[in-house]
Amino acid sequence: MLNADEIVYRCALFPRMVDQGIVPPEKAIADFFTEKDDEGNKVYTISVGRGAMLPDWAAVHDYGCRTAVAANDYLTEKKGGPLIRGEETLHYIGSYKVNVASIMQAPCKLFDLGVFHHPMPNLPEHCNIAMRQNSVDGTRIERSAERTGIIVYLRQSLYDxxxxxxxxxxxxxETLAEIKLSVGPDKPPLLTG
Ligand SMILES: [Zn+2]
Structure with a gap:
C-alpha cells in the first residue's frame, strides 16, 4: 500500500475521456473497474501511476504514452484486428495529480479503500486505487451510494x-491540441494531520 505522503497520476485518454473539447472530472474518473482478486472476491479499481517512480512531468507523460499503447493493444486483441487510427485508437493527452492522502480521506464505511502498487507489463509504475467490500453490514443500495460518493470525492481530488x-x-x-484538461469547481480536499 502506498504511503499517505505519496502522489499518484491519473492519465487522460482521447477520445474516451473527452466531452465537448474538454476532459471534465466526471470523465477523467468515470467509474471503478470491476475485477476479482486472487481469492475470487470482487475488487473495484481505478488505474493511476506512482509518483515516486515518476520524478518529473516528462516521466509522467512517458508513462501516459505507455498506458495508451497498452489500452490500444487490449482493444486490438478484443477486435481481433488492427484499429482504425484516430477513430478506434486511444491517445494520451495529459495527466492529473492526486494526493494519496486525499484518497484516504474519502468517506467509506462499507468498503476499504487503498492505493496499491500493481506493476503491469511495460507499466512498472502502475497502481490501483482499490476498493473492497468489508464485513460491515449494508444494503446493496447503501453500497452503491457509497461507491458513487467515493467516485465524486476522487474527482474533486484531481488537481494540477x-x-x-x-x-x-x-x-x-491539431485535434489533440484543442482539448483542455479541466478540474471541478471544488478545490482538492484539504489535507489535515
Ligand atoms: Zn504516445
Missing amino acids: PDSHICECDADLK
Whole structure:
C-alpha cells in the first residue's frame, strides 16, 4: 500500500475521456473497474501511476504514452484486428495529480479503500486505487451510494493537470491540441494531520 505522503497520476485518454473539447472530472474518473482478486472476491479499481517512480512531468507523460499503447493493444486483441487510427485508437493527452492522502480521506464505511502498487507489463509504475467490500453490514443500495460518493470525492481530488501531446501522435496534433484538461469547481480536499 502506498504511503499517505505519496502522489499518484491519473492519465487522460482521447477520445474516451473527452466531452465537448474538454476532459471534465466526471470523465477523467468515470467509474471503478470491476475485477476479482486472487481469492475470487470482487475488487473495484481505478488505474493511476506512482509518483515516486515518476520524478518529473516528462516521466509522467512517458508513462501516459505507455498506458495508451497498452489500452490500444487490449482493444486490438478484443477486435481481433488492427484499429482504425484516430477513430478506434486511444491517445494520451495529459495527466492529473492526486494526493494519496486525499484518497484516504474519502468517506467509506462499507468498503476499504487503498492505493496499491500493481506493476503491469511495460507499466512498472502502475497502481490501483482499490476498493473492497468489508464485513460491515449494508444494503446493496447503501453500497452503491457509497461507491458513487467515493467516485465524486476522487474527482474533486484531481488537481494540477498538465496537457501533453506524444511524439507518436504528431499526425493528430491539431485535434489533440484543442482539448483542455479541466478540474471541478471544488478545490482538492484539504489535507489535515
Ligand atoms: Zn504516445
